[in-house]
Amino acid sequence: MYDSPIYVSGHNGLVGSAIARRLRADGAKHLLLRTHRELDLRRQADVERFFAEHRPQYVFLAAAKVGGIEANRSHPAQFLRDNLQIQTNIIDAAQRFGTRKLLFLGSSCIYPRLAPQPMPEDSLLTGALEPTNQWYAIAKIAGLKMCQAYRREFSFDAICAMPTNLYGPGDNFSLVDSHVLPALIRKYHEAKLKMAAAVEVWGSGTPRREFLHVDDLADACVFLMQKYSDEAPLNVGWGKDVSIAELAQLVADTVGFKGEVRFDRSKPDGTPRKLLDTSRLSALGWQPKITLAAGLASTYEWFCAHQEHLRR
Ligand code: GFB
Numbered sequence: 043m044y045d046s047p048i049y050v051s052g053h054n055g056l057v058g059s060a061i062a063r064r065l066r067a068d069g070a071k072h073l074l075l076r077t078h079r080e081l082d083l084r085r086q087a088d089v090e091r092f093f094a095e096h097r098p099q100y101v102f103l104a105a106a107k108v109g110g111i112e113a114n115r116s117h118p119a120q121f122l123r124d125n126l127q128i129q130t131n132i133i134d135a136a137q138r139f140g141t142r143k144l145l146f147l148g149s150s151c152i153y154p155r156l157a158p159q160p161m162p163e164d165s166l167l168t169g170a171l172e173p174t175n176q177w178y179a180i181a182k183i184a185g186l187k188m189c190q191a192y193r194r195e196f197s198f199d200a201i202c203a204m205p206t207n208l209y210g211p212g213d214n215f216s217l218v219d220s221h222v223l224p225a226l227i228r229k230y231h232e233a234k235l236k237m238a239a240a241v242e243v244w245g246s247g248t249p250r251r252e253f254l255h256v257d258d259l260a261d262a263c264v265f266l267m268q269k270y271s272d273e274a275p276l277n278v279g280w281g282k283d284v285s286i287a288e289l290a291q292l293v294a295d296t297v298g299f300k301g302e303v304r305f306d307r308s309k310p311d312g313t314p315r316k317l318l319d320t321s322r323l324s325a326l327g328w329q330p331k332i333t334l335a336a337g338l339a340s341t342y343e344w345f346c347a348h349q350e351h352l353r354r
Pocket residue numbers: 109110111112114149150151174175178179206207208219220221222223225226242243244245249251286309310311312313
């Protein structure tokens with residue numbers, strides 16, 4: 043794989059940048075990377091032209107419109123449309139222009155809101171979705187099904203990984219549309235600087251989430267690209283979850299904020315629990331390495347070093 047042209051879509055995002063970093067460290071000789079300005083993946087003709095010209099042999103489909111609970115809730119059309127367009131254009135062009143293998147990245151929100159915990163891959167389409175992110179979930183389910191359909195009809199080697207909630211360097215730390223972990227890093231950091239009495243955390247604090255460091259995900263993606271070829275999606279997670287209240291305490295300890303936490307119950311909780319069953323991936327021999335405590339500490343360091351350049 044490392045001597046062939048490899049296309050990492052979304053290489054400026056959290057996931058794509060981690061995969062590109064990992065492939066570079068492994069000595070990949072021919073990485074294909076395009077910014078959003080250079081190639082708008084929502085435009086089919088542009089994507090086809092890119093694939094026709096560069097013929098990537100391996101494709102990591104990490105480009106997506108992503109965001110936290112508020113972003114999903116306020117932009118249902120963009121989350122549905124952009125993700126359907128991006129993934130449809132890339133999967134179809136990859137198959138037609140001779141890509142050897144493609145890895146599609148989904149999300150744990152594809153599973154029903156009240157799926158058994160931890161959630162096995164087989165719980166897909168067994169119940170209703172979480173309403174706050176159903177638009178994103180439907181797009182990701184369509185991408186997974188497209189990979190399965192292209193494998194069956196065209197023998198296209200497309201595989202699917204379903205990561206849990208991710209975090210790490212390069213995340214979106216905006217207070218409006220980010221995920222909870224980067225949002226809390228920023229809120230606690232700013233509260234510490236202002237010597238504020240309390241930090242506001244959305245919802246009741248009781249929902250439970252599992253957090254995986256994005257470098258662990260990149261490791262799993264490279265592992266799967268080399269070792270896995272089947273239509274069944276594979277969950278990628280850490281294996282344990284924490285409540286949002288526990289996460290808030292961990293972030294407070296990491297940042298060094300000594301004040302109070304206040305829960306804003308006017309904000310949505312979202313799905314009550316989202317822990318992945320990762321036994322299939324473990325059986326293949328892959329395990330994550332970065333603990334939440336270590337990952338939080340290094341992500342906070344990254345945030346401190348880059349905060350001037352991050353969007354609000
Ligand atoms: O990470 P998050 O936005 O998304 O929120 P989901 C997780 C939980 O943290 C929710 C609470 O219960 C939020 O109410 N929370 C507390 C906060 N304080 C904050 C805050 O300051 N910011 C944010 N963002 N949350 C997303 C999906 O669901 O997970 C996406 O919407 C995707 O589609 C992603 O699947 C992985 O975990 O609820």
